[in-house]
Amino acid sequence: MGNKECNTVKAIKQCGRLEELNDTVRVSTILQYEEDEDKDEKMSHSSYILSPTPFDDKVISKSTGYPLRPRSANSARSSPAISKIKSVSPHKFMSRSPNPFHSSKTNSPRPKAHKINFDTVPLILQQAETMFSGLTPSVVFNSSVDGWESRELNSKIEGLDKLMFVIKMSEGWQFGFYSEDIAPVHNHSENTQVSSSNMFLFTTDSCGNKFTVINRKNKTERSFTLHTNTEREFLLTCYSAFWLTSSRKVYLHQLFKTTYQVNGLPNDNLLSIKQTGSTCQSLTVLHWA
Incomplete structure (x- = not known):
């Protein structure tokens, strides 16, 4: 009986070593895929251990810098692969009137977005208009109408450039980011890292008026992440700044202060x-064209 118990213990230890080996191989594969990333990014995202995280005992991925999504008991262990593609541009606003955009679940063509009436929107858009002289914003995604699913967001912004993502918090102030390069046609089975040579964050005062730009500190072109169409936790991730969940929760990234110029805000x-x-109230995406 003692020998059987000894053999059982040895077998359990061997299984544990195999799991550790599999985890090591999985991490090594991801790191090898990202070896062409900027050295500073590798230091901050591959070597930097972050804690705590917004999801109970969940941890931040050492390879990407993003939080590992909460998993159910029967979910797969491996995270979706990441496709690195040059990408998009974002801008923001929250329309109070419904926007009859199509559903990605239908085959109907995408209707043109409604033009914005500057007489009925916050001062933030009037200030942004001076930054994009000659361009007119239109709402391409409005969470009040389109909901909070990654599938809907992906279908509305893929193939567009000059995008502005605007999040309105429950307290009334707003923030978000702008990304100028074209958003790629999304590979719906993989997370897609979007890059842009012209990207910045912005925020407003408590009244939603004064517009402040927040630039990146380093030369990275990483901008944001489009999550898979089947993602149920995350809606949008802004590189090293914040992530937005489908439950309307906003979490600040632990590398926010080291990645962006926040002094003097x-x-x-x-x-x-x-x-x-x-908790946020809405997400609106503007397309400047």
Whole structure:
């Protein structure tokens, strides 16, 4: 009986070593795929161990810098592969009137977005208009109409450039980011990392008026991540800044202060986002054309 118990213990230890070996191979494969990334990014995302995370005992991925999604008992262990493609541009606003966009579940063509009436929108758009002289914004995604699924967001922005993503918080202030390069046609079975040579964050004061630009500190062109169409937790991830979930929760990335120029901000709205997540009211994506 003692020998059987000894053999059982040895077998369990061997299985544990095999799992560790599989995990090591999996991480090594991801790191090899990212070896062409900027050296600073590798230091901050491959070697930097981040904690705590917004999802209980979940951890930040050492290879990508993004939080590992919560998993159910019967979900697969491996994360979706990441496709690196040059990409898109974002801008923001929240339309109060419904926008009759098509559903990605139908085969109907995408209708043109409605033009924005600047008499009925916050001052932030009037300030942004001066930055994009000669361009007119239109709403291509409005969470109040299109919902909070990655499938809908992906279908509305793929193939577009000059995009502005605007998040309105429950307290009334707004923030988001702009990304100028074209968003690729999304590989719906993989996360897609979007890059842009012209990308910046922005935030407003508590009244949603004063517009402040926040630039990146380094030369990276990483901008944001489009999640798979089957993703149920994450809606949108802005590179090393924040991620937005399908439950309308916003989480600030732990590398936010080291990646972006946050010193001297006129207000601390962004920095006030809770580690446990803060609730937002809406996400709107503007296309400047």
